[in-house]
Amino acid sequence: MATKIVNKEIRYEGGREGLLSGLGIFYLVISIITCFVAVVLAVLALNRNPDESLLWIALGIGSLIPGITSYIFCGALADVLRLLKKLAGEKYGGTVSQPDLMEYQTTICSQCGTSVNPSDSLCYRCQAVFKTNSGEQAIGEDSK
Numbered sequence: 001m002a003t004k005i006v007n008k009e010i011r012y013e014g015g016r017e018g019l020l021s022g023l024g025i026f027y028l029v030i031s032i033i034t035c036f037v038a039v040v041l042a043v044l045a046l047n048r049n050p051d052e053s054l055l056w057i058a059l060g061i062g063s064l065i066p067g068i069t070s071y072i073f074c075g076a077l078a079d080v081l082r083l084l085k086k087l088a089g090e091k092y093g094g095t096v097s098q099p100d101l102m103e104y105q106t107t108i109c110s111q112c113g114t115s116v117n118p119s120d121s122l123c124y125r126c127q128a129v130f131k132t133n134s135g136e137q138a139i140g141e142d143s144k
């Protein structure tokens with residue numbers, strides 16, 4: 001028989017950092033809506049006046065830039081506040097943004113350290129002959 005586990009956690013929302021994040025999202029949404037409206041107006045003006053159509057497209061793209069910029073800056077400022085509050089041991093709303101982790105794989109020759117193609121059977125620099133795939137060694141923090 002399984003039992004139900006109740007998880008209780010307290011989440012603190014709000015604070016200036018929450019407002020800043022919200023403001024950034026607000027600007028982003030407004031700029032996306034403006035861009036959408038501008039594209040619609042551009043399509044409507046296409047038959048009537050192609051020059052006006054171009055102007056609307058330029059305005060639409062132009063509205064996206066400040067929107068995205070303020071989204072990034074508000075988010076960054078909110079992150080700074082969160083980190084400062086975290087350091088000071090205060091409660092903070094939201095989460096500190098984390099970098100995206102990307103895994104890169106490189107293959108090097110064990111003899112001379114030159115980077116080689118994974119499919120190579122011979123090192124082009126020191127001419128060492130590589131073992132088959134089973135002989136490959138994985139190095140790195142993530143290897144298990």
Ligand SMILES: [Zn+2]
Nearest residue numbers: 109112123126
């Ligand atoms: Zn080599």
